[in-house]
Amino acid sequence: MTNKTFYIETFGCQMNAHDSEKVVGTLLERGYARMETPEAADFVLYNTCSIRDKAEQKVFNRLQQFKRAAGKGKVFGVIGCVAQQEGERIFDRAPHVSLVAGSASYTKLPEMLAQLEAGNRRVTGLSLDTEETFDTPFTRRDNPHRAYITIIEGCDKSCAYCVVPFTRGPERSRTGASVMEEARRLAGSGCTDVQLLGQNVNSYHDPSPAGWDFATLLARVGEIAGIRRVRFTTSHPRDFVKEIIDAIDANPVLANHVHLPVQSGSNRVLNAMQRLYTRSEYMRRIEWMKNASRPIAITTDIIVGFPGESEEDFQATLALIEEVEYDSLFAFKYSPRPNTAALEMADQVPEEEKTRRIMILLERQRAIQIRRNAATIGEVREVHVEGRNEALGQWIGRTTDNKTLNFTHCGPEGSGLTGTYLPVRITRAGPNSLVGESLN
Numbered sequence: 001m002t003n004k005t006f007y008i009e010t011f012g013c014q015m016n017a018h019d020s021e022k023v024v025g026t027l028l029e030r031g032y033a034r035m036e037t038p039e040a041a042d043f044v045l046y047n048t049c050s051i052r053d054k055a056e057q058k059v060f061n062r063l064q065q066f067k068r069a070a071g072k073g074k075v076f077g078v079i080g081c082v083a084q085q086e087g088e089r090i091f092d093r094a095p096h097v098s099l100v101a102g103s104a105s106y107t108k109l110p111e112m113l114a115q116l117e118a119g120n121r122r123v124t125g126l127s128l129d130t131e132e133t134f135d136t137p138f139t140r141r142d143n144p145h146r147a148y149i150t151i152i153e154g155c156d157k158s159c160a161y162c163v164v165p166f167t168r169g170p171e172r173s174r175t176g177a178s179v180m181e182e183a184r185r186l187a188g189s190g191c192t193d194v195q196l197l198g199q200n201v202n203s204y205h206d207p208s209p210a211g212w213d214f215a216t217l218l219a220r221v222g223e224i225a226g227i228r229r230v231r232f233t234t235s236h237p238r239d240f241v242k243e244i245i246d247a248i249d250a251n252p253v254l255a256n257h258v259h260l261p262v263q264s265g266s267n268r269v270l271n272a273m274q275r276l277y278t279r280s281e282y283m284r285r286i287e288w289m290k291n292a293s294r295p296i297a298i299t300t301d302i303i304v305g306f307p308g309e310s311e312e313d314f315q316a317t318l319a320l321i322e323e324v325e326y327d328s329l330f331a332f333k334y335s336p337r338p339n340t341a342a343l344e345m346a347d348q349v350p351e352e353e354k355t356r357r358i359m360i361l362l363e364r365q366r367a368i369q370i371r372r373n374a375a376t377i378g379e380v381r382e383v384h385v386e387g388r389n390e391a392l393g394q395w396i397g398r399t400t401d402n403k404t405l406n407f408t409h410c411g412p413e414g415s416g417l418t419g420t421y422l423p424v425r426i427t428r429a430g431p432n433s434l435v436g437e438s439l440n
């Protein structure tokens with residue numbers, strides 16, 4: 001590295017996006033300058049995802065592209081979930097890589113950077129044996145209005161399909177006091193919309209004597225002056241308690257949206273997945289939400305084609321989505337992952353069958369969304385303005401239940417509506433977004 005310049009590309013979930021904000025802050029603090037392209041930077045970092053095989057392949061494609069650039073002073077780093085999963089094997093697959101580090105070692109990033117700067121071309125951070133969380137004062141957030149706040153890292157569950165316990169290590173919660181301090185600081189700087197993050201936020205447990213559980217932390221963050229919306233992701237049905245819904249019910253600042261991944265509607269498959277709940281236990285949580293005093297949007301994740309999933313199991317999943325009537329969902333074809341229990345399971349479902357099932361599922365869900373969104377035409381929702389779509393001449397807004405509501409607004413264009421909250425009347429509805437007019 002002749003110049004302290006870096007480029008970073010991020011794959012994967014919100015946890016990864018937020019980790020990158022912390023990594024970027026740490027690099028800037030060390031005197032590195034951020035570049036917009038990998039070509040312009042001496043230090044190229046990929047923050048990677050290995051949740052499905054496709055996600056994992058992306059980083060190797062990127063590295064392949066730049067193979068010849070190494071040796072001309074360019075240094076490559078692979079961090080995040082693929083780094084943790086593949087470890088030093090990455091040096092064999094892509095010898096021009098110099099840093100391989102998983103998220104559980106980012107607290108040691110300054111030391112690792114010092115080694116790279118000293119010319120070491122095989123630097124690793126792969127220990128999962130940590131009780132630390134990566135909360136750094138240097139986090140670099142680019143959006144002044146919305147922010148992620150990590151409350152818990154790692155995962156102690158062992159879902160049979162999932163790499164996360166292997167890539168992000170054991171569960172570690174931050175203290176309630178440090179979460180509150182960060183949220184207050186953000187509110188003080190004008191940020192109004194925060195999202196509490198963790199692989200399983202519901203198992204949050206404050207390690208300080210205060211001993212707050214997740215519902216308590218959520219309620220406290222919602223009381224901070226200046227904060228207007230609090231979201232959280234992701235939840236695990238097993239640890240999702242009614243107190244969370246009671247907290248949302250009691251304070252409209254807590255956004256009325258819950259993402260509650262179900263994965264399958266079949267008890268047989270849920271059991272094979274080691275999800276630790278039954279369909280009826282899951283449905284009880286849905287009932288709590290449906291009985292709340294304000295409507296709560298519900299979204300989910302579904303995996304089709306888990307080993308052994310029969311047509312009957314798949315039909316049970318279809319019946320479940322009709323029963324819940326999700327506001328939206330993410331569907332995935334099961335992808336075998338290293339180290340996981342499902343990898344060796346019998347009755348792997350053929351790829352074409354997974355494709356057939358996911359198409360049917362998405363088609364059903366699309367019909368649900370068309371129906372439900374159409375029913376909101378004429379209603380008024382408060383949106384948080386996220387920006388402007390110049391091509392359409394519309395502002396981009398988000399409702400508290402996490403829907404995109406694009407709208408027209410009489411008034412000077414580009415006059416900085418971004419970050420404000422406005423009432424908008426819904427005039428049109430599609431499956432994935434709403435269109436409206438501001439009432440001002």
Ligand code: 5AD
Pocket residue numbers: 051052161162163261263301302303332333334335336337
């Ligand atoms: N194959 C397919 N989908 C997966 N997910 C997690 N692991 C796998 C896998 N091996 C999905 C789950 C999870 C979401 C983030 O990704 O639905 O909730």
Ligand code: SF4
Pocket residue numbers: 011012013014015016048049050051080081163164167168
């Ligand atoms: Fe991908 Fe999971 Fe890692 Fe997030 S935690 S980056 S989804 S593998």
